[in-house]
Amino acid sequence: MLTRKQHELICFIADRLNETGVSPSFEEMKDALDLKSKSGVHRLISALEERGFLRRLPNRARALEVLKVPERGEVKGGSRGEVVPITAARAAPRPAPEPANDVVEIPLHGRIAAGTPIEALEGSTMLPVPAALLGSGEHYALEVAGDSMVDAGILDGDYALIRRTDVARDGEIVVALIDDAEATLKYFRREGAMIRLDPANRTYDAQRYRPDQIRVQGRLAGLLRRY
Incomplete structure (x- = not known):
């Protein structure tokens, strides 16, 4: 009981x-x-x-x-x-699926700047990732280049695990595509009629863009670090 x-x-x-x-x-x-x-x-x-x-x-x-x-x-x-x-008990148990804690492979799409925006590279390389680091939805990975997100625990050489989405809420860390040419990993915030991309490093300045210049490409879901 x-x-x-x-x-x-x-x-x-x-x-x-x-x-x-x-x-x-x-x-x-x-x-x-x-x-x-x-x-x-x-x-x-x-x-x-x-x-x-x-x-x-x-x-x-x-x-x-x-x-x-x-x-x-x-x-x-x-x-x-x-x-x-019991008021919320089940009439009959449902078999639970196998826990998704094994390794899965997700696309690795090159390097993304955590500092000054650089071109996001597309590639066909696959990155093995523990499934426990991922939630629901479609994911891809980007290798981090730069140090502007170090105060958020995101270091140069880390692999950012990104959940695909085209929407974001204030304060979320996102992949932002700028002018359909460059991508960066930053905190997403709305500032009046502008979009502000904030770093997590005092030596870097926030970047401000018109909404039509920014397309959200995904939200940070996790990090993978190799030693």
Whole structure:
């Protein structure tokens, strides 16, 4: 018999795996269950492992496999430990897909400036990436050239993993194509009638363009760094 929090967590993990194929992060699980710290998530996962609902896959980041989900029934609850009915239980468990934590290949489209804009190179090279670093959607990679995003943890030689999209919200790090010729990796912000591309390095100035000069080519989804 599961506690209410255990039931909420296993259902949350199962739903996320069904939707994206990727296990939620511990931070996401903490927020979803309104817990104060990630140590509470670790305890819940350990309890679910002991009860045979969950399995951690070895040597893989964020790799959880749901072995079963709760049937319609009961969970422990209440201040006196009485049994209360589950109101959101599933009528029948759905088999979860294999967690997408293996390596996948995405297109590597040359180098992109994290400083002064340079031409974005198109190429057919493929880059192997742990699938756990990617969410849903179509992705590609760009090798970072420059140091204007170092304060955001993006270094020269890193591989920026980009989710394809043509829209962006203020404060997101995007690939911006300038005048259909040059691309750069910057924070995206609207400033009145202009678009401002902000660096994350005090030695670089913000760049301002008319909206018709800028096309968003994708949003930063992750980073890959080789040592």
